[in-house]
Amino acid sequence: xxxxxxxxxxxxxxxxxxxxxxxxxxxxxxxxxxxxxxxxxxxxxxxxxxxxxxxxxxxxxxxxxxxxxxxxxxxxxxxxxxxxxxxxxxxxxxxxxxxxxxxxxxxxxxxxx
Amino acid sequence: xxxxxxxxxxxxxxxxxxxxxxxxxxxxxxxxxxxxxxxxxxxxxxxxxxxxxxxxxxxxxxxxxxxxxxxxxxxxxxxxxxxxxxxxxxxxxxxxxxxxxxxxxxxxxxxxxxxxxxxxxxxxxxxxxxxxxxxxxxxxxxxxxxxxxxxxxxxxxxxxxxxxxxxxxxxxxxxxxxxxxxxxxxxxxxxxxxxxxxxxxxxxxxxxxxxxxxxxxxxxxxxxxxxxxxxxxxxxxxxxxxxxxxxxxxxxxxxxxxxxxxxxxxxxxxxxxxxxxxxxxxxxxxxxxxxxxxxxxxxxxxxxxxxxxxxxxxxxxxxxxxxxxxxxxxxxxxxxxxxxxxxxxxxxxxxxxxxxxxxxxxxxxxxxxxxxxxxxxxxxxxxxxxxxxxxxxxxxxxxxxxxxxxxxxxxxxxxxxxxxxxxxxxxxxxxxxxxxxxxxxxxxxxxxxxxxxxxxxxxxxxxxxxxxxxxxxxxxxxxxxxxxxxxxxxxxxxxxxxxxxxxxxxxxxxxxxxxxxxxxxxxxxxxxxxxxxxxxxxxxxxxxxxxxxxxxxxxxxxxxxxxxxxxxxxxxxxxxxxxxxxxxxxxxxxxxxxxxxxxxxxxxxxxxxxxxxxxxxxxxxxxxxxxxxxxxxxxxxx
Numbered sequence: 001x002x003x004x005x006x007x008x009x010x011x012x013x014x015x016x017x018x019x020x021x022x023x024x025x026x027x028x029x030x031x032x033x034x035x036x037x038x039x040x041x042x043x044x045x046x047x048x049x050x051x052x053x054x055x056x057x058x059x060x061x062x063x064x065x066x067x068x069x070x071x072x073x074x075x076x077x078x079x080x081x082x083x084x085x086x087x088x089x090x091x092x093x094x095x096x097x098x099x100x101x102x103x104x105x106x107x108x109x110x111x112x113x
Numbered sequence: 114x115x116x117x118x119x120x121x122x123x124x125x126x127x128x129x130x131x132x133x134x135x136x137x138x139x140x141x142x143x144x145x146x147x148x149x150x151x152x153x154x155x156x157x158x159x160x161x162x163x164x165x166x167x168x169x170x171x172x173x174x175x176x177x178x179x180x181x182x183x184x185x186x187x188x189x190x191x192x193x194x195x196x197x198x199x200x201x202x203x204x205x206x207x208x209x210x211x212x213x214x215x216x217x218x219x220x221x222x223x224x225x226x227x228x229x230x231x232x233x234x235x236x237x238x239x240x241x242x243x244x245x246x247x248x249x250x251x252x253x254x255x256x257x258x259x260x261x262x263x264x265x266x267x268x269x270x271x272x273x274x275x276x277x278x279x280x281x282x283x284x285x286x287x288x289x290x291x292x293x294x295x296x297x298x299x300x301x302x303x304x305x306x307x308x309x310x311x312x313x314x315x316x317x318x319x320x321x322x323x324x325x326x327x328x329x330x331x332x333x334x335x336x337x338x339x340x341x342x343x344x345x346x347x348x349x350x351x352x353x354x355x356x357x358x359x360x361x362x363x364x365x366x367x368x369x370x371x372x373x374x375x376x377x378x379x380x381x382x383x384x385x386x387x388x389x390x391x392x393x394x395x396x397x398x399x400x401x402x403x404x405x406x407x408x409x410x411x412x413x414x415x416x417x418x419x420x421x422x423x424x425x426x427x428x429x430x431x432x433x434x435x436x437x438x439x440x441x442x443x444x445x446x447x448x449x450x451x452x453x454x455x456x457x458x459x460x461x462x463x464x465x466x467x468x469x470x471x472x473x474x475x476x477x478x479x480x481x482x483x484x485x486x487x488x489x490x491x492x493x494x495x496x497x498x499x500x501x502x503x504x505x506x507x508x509x510x511x512x513x514x515x516x517x518x519x520x521x522x523x524x525x526x527x528x529x530x531x532x533x534x535x536x537x538x539x540x541x542x543x544x545x546x547x548x549x550x551x552x553x554x555x556x557x558x559x560x561x562x563x564x565x566x567x568x569x570x571x572x573x574x575x576x577x578x579x580x581x582x583x584x585x586x587x588x589x590x591x592x593x594x595x596x597x598x599x600x601x602x603x604x605x606x607x608x609x610x611x612x613x614x615x616x617x618x619x620x621x622x623x624x625x626x627x628x629x630x631x632x633x634x635x636x637x638x639x640x641x642x643x644x645x646x647x648x649x650x651x652x653x654x655x656x657x658x659x660x661x662x663x664x665x666x667x668x669x670x671x672x673x674x675x676x677x678x679x680x681x682x683x684x685x686x687x688x689x690x691x692x693x694x695x696x697x698x699x700x701x702x703x704x705x706x707x708x709x710x711x712x713x714x715x716x717x718x719x720x721x722x723x724x725x726x727x728x729x730x731x732x733x734x735x736x737x738x739x740x741x742x743x744x745x746x747x748x749x750x751x
Binding site: 029084088091092098099101102105106 | 290314318322351354358402405406409416418421730
C-alpha cells in the first residue's frame with residue numbers, strides 16, 4: 001500500500017514548532033497546576049466544615065473556572081481555527097442549559113407554572 | 114453502473130457495495146434501502162386506510178392496528194425519509210463543494226450499515242412475536258406496559274440506526290466545513306449544501322437526547338432499572354420531554370434538506386439565480402436554531418402550566434417567520450424566470466401551496482388554547498402529513514427525478530414521471546385534506562375503527578380512495594425506474610441543460626475520484642458562471658497530479674453486524690427474569706441471551722480494535738490514470 005507522502009521539515013520551521021510547543025507545554029503545566037490547586041481548595045473547604053451556604057457557591061464557581069481552563073488549554077479552544085468548535089460548544093451549552101432549566105421548572109420541582 | 118456489472122460477476126458487485134467507502138455508492142445503498150422501507154411503510158399505510166375505509170371494519174384487529182400505525186410512523190420517519198435524504202446528501206454534497214469524498218469515508222460506510230441493519234432489526238419484530246405498538250413516539254406510560262418484545266425491537270433498533278445517523282451527521286458537518294474547494298466560501302455554497310450543513314448540525318445536537326431516552330427505556334425494559342416506572346419513583350414525562358427535544362428538531366432535519374432540493378430545482382428550472390440567497394441561508398440557520406426551543410408544543414395538553422405553554426406557543430409561531438421568508442423567496446425565484454415544467458419542477462410548484470397549508474394548520478396548533486381542541490384528533494394527522502408528505506416526500510420525489518441522472522447517468526421517463534406526479538399529488542390531497550375536517554368533526558387519531566352514523570363514513574372512504582391513488586402513483590414510479598434501468602440509455606454531462614452548481618460540471622457517470630482536478634470556484638452557481646465566461650469548463654485550482662483516496666473496507670459491515678447480534682442478546686435478556694418488568698417477566702427464559710450480547714459486542718469491539726491497530730493508509734490515483742480517463746472522455750465527447 002502506498003505511504004502517505006510527507007515533506008521533510010525545514011530547519012527554521014522545526015525551530016518555530018519547537019518554541020511553540022515549549023510555550024504550549026508551559027501553559028498546560030501552569031493551568032494543570034491551577035486546576036490541582038483549585039481542587040485542593042475545594043476539598044479543603046469541605047473538610048474544614050464551613051457553612052454550606054458559603055461553600056457550595058464557591059465550589060460551583062471554581063468548577064466553572066476549571067471547565068473554562070479545560071476547554072481553553074487542554075481542548076485547544078484558545079487556538080486559531082477553532083471558531084466552529086467554539087460556536088458548537090456554545091450552542092450546545094445553550095441548548096443543554098435551556099433543557100435543564102425547563103426540566104427543573106416544569107418536571108422536577110413541583111407545580112406547573 | 115450496468116456496464117461495470119457486466120464486466121464483474123454478481124458476487125463481486127455485492128462485495129464492492131458491502132465494502133465501499135465511496136459516497137456515490139453509499140448514496141445508492143441509502144436509496145435502495147430507504148426505497149425498500151418507503152414501500153414497506155406505504156404498505157402499512159394502505160393497511161391502515163383499508164381498515165378505516167368503512168365503519169366497524171374487522172380487517173385488522175385493534176392490537177394489530179396499533180402495531181401497524183407504530184411501524185408506519187417509525188418506518189417512514191427513521192427508515193425511509195431520513196435515509197432517502199441521506200441518499201441525496203451523499204450523492205450531491207461532496208460534488209457541490211468540489212471534494213473527492215466526504216471527510217470520513219469509513220464512517221460514511223459505517224453509518225449506512227448501521228442504518229440498514231438497525232432497520233432490518235426493527236422490522237424483524239413482525240416475525241418474532243409482534244411489532245412495537247405504542248405509537249412512533251412510544252410514550253413511556255404505554256411502552257413500559259406493552260407486553261412482549263415489540264417495544265424492545267423499537268428501542269434497540271432505533272438505537273442502532275440512530276448511531277448511524279449521528280455518525281453521518283458528524284461526517285457531513287466536518288465535510289462541509291473542511292473540504293470545500295478553493296473559492297467555495299460559505300456564502301457561495303449551494304442551498305442543498307447549506308441545508309445539509311444545518312440539518313447535520315441539528316442531527317448532532319438532537320440525536321443525543323433520543324439516544325439517552327432510548328437507553329433509559331432499554332434499561333427499564335431489559336435490565337431492570339426504573340427511570341420511567343412511576344411505582345418505583347420514576348417519571349414518564351421525562352420520556353416525553355427527551356423524545357420531543359429530539360423529535361421536534363427531527364422534523365426540521367427532514368424538511369431542511371427537502372428545502373435544499375427545492376431551492377436547487379426552482380433556480381435550475383426557472384433559469385434564474387436563487388432570489389434572496391443570503392436571506393435563504395439566514396432563515397435556514399434560524400429555523401434550525403428555533404427548532405430546539407419549541408419541543409413542548411407537542412405536549413401542551415400534558416399540563417405544563419399556562420406560562421410554559423405560552424412561552425412555547427410564542428416560540429413556535431416565531432418559526433413561521435423564517436419559513437415565510439423562504440416561501441416568498443421561492444416564489445420570487447420562479448417569478449419572471451424562464452420556466453421549464455419538468456417533473457421535479459412540478460413537484461416544486463405543488464410543494465409551495467401544500468406546504469403553506471401545512472404551515473398554517475401548524476400555526477393554528479401552535480396557539481396553545483386552541484390546541485386542546487385539535488389534540489389527538491385527525492386534524493393533527495392531516496397537519497403533519499401535509500408538512501411531511503407535502504414537504505419531505507414531494508422533495509424526495511423531486512430529488513429522485515432531478516438527481517437520478519447524477520446518480521445513475523440515465524434519465525427517468527418524464528412522461529411516466531408526470532403521471533406519477535398527477536396521481537400522487539391528487540391522491541395526497543384527496544387523502545389528507547378531508548382529514549382536517551374529520552378531526553374538526555371529532556374523530557380521534559390512533560383508533561382502529563369507528564361506529565356507523567357518526568358522520569365519518571364518507572370522509573374516510575374518500576381518504577382511502579386518495580390513498581389508493583398514491584399507491585398507484587408509487588407503482589408507476591417503480592415501473593418507471595425498472596424501465597429506465599432496463600433501457601440504460603446513458604446521458605452525458607449536464608443532462609438537464611441548465612445545471613448551475615458544481616455537481617453538473619462533472620462528466621457522467623461521475624468518475625470514482627469525482628474531480629480530476631479540484632475546481633476553482635469563482636462565485637455562486639459556479640458552473641453557471643463558467644458556462645457564461647469559459648464555455649462551461651471549470652478552471653482547475655491545482656495542477657494534474659497523483660492524489661490520495663481511501664481503501665474499501667468490510668469492517669463497517671462487521672461492526673454493524675456485531676451490534677445487530679448484540680441487539681438480540683439485549684432484547685431477550687430480561688425474558689422471564691424475576692426482576693424484569695411485568696411486560697416481559699412472564700415470557701420464557703433465554704439463557705443464551707447474555708452470550709449473544711457478549712458475542713455481538715465482542716465482534717464490534719474486535720472490528721474496532723482491528724481498525725485501530727491495522728494501518729490503512731489508502732492509495733494514490735496516478736496522474737496517468739486520470740489523464741487516460743480525461744482523454745477517453747474527450748474522445749467520447751467528439
